[in-house]
Amino acid sequence: MKSFVHFNTRSVDEAIHLLKKYEGKAKINAGGTDLLGVLKDRILPEYPEAIINIKTIPGLSMIEDGEEKILIGALTTLADIINSSLIEKTFPLLKEAALSVASPQIRNVATIGGNLCQDTRCWYYRYPDGIGGRINCFRKGGKTCPAVSGENQYHAVIGAKKCYAVCPSDLAVALTALGANLTIAGQKGVRTIPVEEFYHPLGNTLSPDEMITAIHIPKPFPVARQTFHKFTLRKPIDFAVVSVSSLIFLDQEICTSSRIVLGAVASAPFRAYKAEEFLKEKKLSAKTAEEAARLALDGSKPLAKNAYKVEIAKTLVKRAVQGTE
Amino acid sequence: MTSIPKKHPPHTLSLTVNGETHSFILGKGPNEVSPSHTLAQTLREKLGLTGTKISCDRGACGSCTVLLNGKAVFSCMLLTVECEGKEITTIEGLSDPKTGNLDPLQQSFIDHTAFQCGFCTPGIIMSTKALLNTNPSPTVDEVKEALSGNFCRCISHYHVLDAVMDVVKKEGNQ
């Protein structure tokens, strides 16, 4: 790996100060399970000059129970989330999502903040520099997205325009379904933003001098049925081909309201509003599930090689609504 | 706002590996540890602990698994400079340093020929060790889960599971 200046930071302020100082030429390192791959393959148009380790900042790794919400520090590892009985009890879908990520060794160091901020896994974007040089795709400032007429089996099926890469984060999907908010600290102070609004087509809304410090998740009330289904070609390690996180509020058999979010179908977790709307006050049956699935994917425009993702997404929505495996 | 500490980066680094502490000079020279070196690189190139293997070098295969404060981690995805003050255990640290006696897991891998080419073996043993440290009597499914990040192309998985479950049984845990 090409060298850089390295800082172990002791506070959020210090980290932000450094980010500011390097004017976009520094990168935060949390668990490093994403960043190190990005650096080794030299996929960034500009290699960072400085790496800022934030693991040395005290207090950012914690799970705190509040009355209406639970607070998770940005440095909390996925393993800690999985092992937390509080999370298991309150947000089983978040636990499932965390458990579906990579492998135990990665989850031991990977942080929730890093998971939300990880770079896309589009294989054109990630093409290693060492084998003939990186591919200058749209996301890297090139003119077009090579996936559109290329190998797009894992690419977006909904709403993509210039770049067809999907958001790879499993936790983003789960947190969107849970209606979570992010606390972001920056040069200008602290702001809060729903996870749902965090992503834009070419990444996220962080400015170069900002970092996530915490995630707040409201406790669902009344208690909802939570599911997280992730379809992969094989169980561990794989990123989602498609995933569905759902929160279904039930009164007897009747759905009072719901949040259904699809992962890996678009550049951000995709809220299936039409399906949510449709399910309101409906009795959950095979038929309503079928219709909800259709509506969830309504408007999808698959590319030549990823129509199957739409079909799988429908199946997952159907299964989530029906509560079957 | 805190000011940025004046001297960055620190000029030396100490690492505790298999109970021994080693000091390095940070820098770009051939004998120094660079801030961009991964733990796997440092273990192999600076400490000669080549039992830790590098295969994918991207966090996808588990060949480089070591224990960091008792937990299984990928040493190819950790910066050496960020491992200061942590306890690192590699495959070389499993057997008794004085007597040379093998860890029961190692012996069981021998008894079951739980490898073919053996390239993946140190990583697999370290992942298993991490599991048994926290859960001495795992089920087969728990072992599979703990090893789900370890690549073995020869398909020695079945013998590995036999070897691990045999240790679990022998240690009287199940």
Next chain:
Amino acid sequence: MTDYRFIGKSTPRKDARDIVTGKIKFINDVTIPNMLYGKVLRSPFPHALIKNIDTAEAMRIPGVEAVLTHKDVPEWMGGASPLHVRILDNKVRYVGDGVALVAAETEDICEEALRLIRVEYEPLPAVYDVEEALQPEAPRLYDMFPGNLMPPENRIFGPHTLQEVVIGDVDKGLEEADFIIEGYCTYENIPNPMPPEPPGVIAAWEGSDTLTVWSASQGPHMFKVALQKRMGSINLQSIGSPVGASYGSKFMSWQYVLPAAALAKATGRPVKFCYGKAEHLAAFTVRLGSRIYGKVGMKKDGTVTFVSGDWLVNTGAFSETAQAMVAVGCGEAQLMLRCRNWNLKPKVVCTNRTASGQIRGFGGQELKCALTPIITMGMEKAGLDPVDFFKKNYVKPGEDFYWRDGIRWVCRGIDFSAAIDRGAETFGWKEKWKGWLIPTSVKGAKRRGVGVGVHGNADVGEDVSEAFVRLDPNGTATIYSGLAEHGTGQRSSICKMVAEILQLPLERVSVTPTDSRVNPFELGPVGSRGTYAIGSAVIAAAEDAKRQLFERMAQKFNVLPEELETKDGTVYVKGRTETKIPWIKGMGYDSTCMGHGRFEPDFSQPNFMMIFTEVEVDTGTGKVELIRVVGATDVGQVIDPLSLTNQLNGCLGSAGIDSALFEETVFDTRLGRIMNPNMIDYKWRTFSELPEMEHVILETPFPSHRFHAIGVGEITPSPGPSAVLMAVSNAIGVRMNDYPLTPDKVLRALKKIATTKRRGKR
């Protein structure tokens, strides 16, 4: 059955302790003093001329010792026969092809230097499809291969090297057939064997005429022979390291060894050259592409009346062994199908994708994976149970076939019908097989199906092996063999064979390092030749040494040498164990007995592997899960039970069964790039997804060697892929023949999503 002291018993591998303690040194674990590192600048274009290269800036970086381009590399040639690939050329032929070489003090410096080399290319049109490459107007990769067609090889396996199967009269077969099936199938998903250890080498020169190469070659001695052919008559010492698996791919890899040697020569220092994983996956070797347009005639009773067709083999930019693989594949087809009339014509074609290598299954798997689905259509038409069909048609003692040498061999091995029956019974085939395109069971969206495949190879007795066994007076034996350890446990197994013959404790038998200056000729553990070919040479050497020992000891007892017996380093007269004399008493401290053994090729005893598979298809998502695998074989005599089951379990990986399920190299034909050169996007099986696995291993003595055993390791994956196609077809009721069966394809077959055009031009 004989009860042996070691043979057939599980004994720890000799290298086991080093493996589990991390002490074993794979090639990249070795450093030698004063060593430099080497790296390659790789082409961004699939096909281009290099107009200009400027290396001045790269040379200026401190720590850079050499930068080589096509202008200054030695004229050592690689590639197939005729040799046609330079180490670096003024033309690149795939993305990742070598453009320049750098040697520097560290790998990081190499990488920085590579980035400073300025290259001007003139891109040329590229071609990836075999049929397109054969068109007259297609871009041509090598001037010497018009139409991108590699010439048939007529030397590698002797003057009659098998390059097609043309036997009998196909017209007659057409007349005799009750059914005629015409079909098309490809096995072109380019699976990668992907051993965990990336390829690597260290090269060092002494003076200008002596080169030492340390490498993870699967056959270090043969590698020496091959390198000498490429480099001229230099003194070459080839030293093998333990192989971090190979599955064939690291048998002979001049692609990285010649560059390392060139850099070592240019710098006068040892150079280590180890690939990273991306290079390993995108710029080393993959499986040959295989495409068949075939026609088969069949009678109602399963008799095959003819097989004809075109077999199009895609080598990518080159293949060192494609023609040899075609030869073996052509032989193997005949083992599987008893048929009098053949007209199977291969064409070996170069294209602008990554080069191909030899991979477990060596031509046979590539051929079978495309041919079997076509044969299967015939079985389906005739309403035959595939197990019965394979049992009827697999070669039996007394039947003949043309092997890779083009010579007619008569099988003098054994009949595998018993193994087939036992395999079917263990799997529960009769209960699970419901007929063609009928699922075994349906539960909601989940449908199960079963399939079976078969494979065999007469290579258990291929090529020459030589060995020495030296007895030392202290009661130890040393085997001199160039046998590399690549995971099969074969180095330990030959110790068992020698220990058995000399009745020595296993600890007292050892093998020399795989060093070509120490050991006699050894082709290497390829095919499944370890047990029979290599084993026979070692056994003969041990017998020879024992004979010499008895000759020397006979006078001590005043008997004929034949009357003696040895055990645990002592000698006694047969039946009279009360007087035992240690070897040293007869030999003195100042002598050794050196036995010599040589194995001459024998293709008369094919091995056999049948794979039964059960899959479950989720029709909602198109996902195929492998539920159960049963392997059936007969090995004559088990040498080491655990090593054998390890090899049999290996059927899943190394571009085997899983190449029908999810393994594929994804290739963008606009860019000529491999999109998944990493271990996340290239899919492989994990601990979480292990199918139930069972093996039926029979031991019907073979007329092979002293222990009546033959090897089987190489072929275990090969019957699997077509078995999986059959199982999935049956599960979903639609014939599937497009590897791998990803959700996309399954959902298309189920008509849940619209179908698009398939590959293939005709």
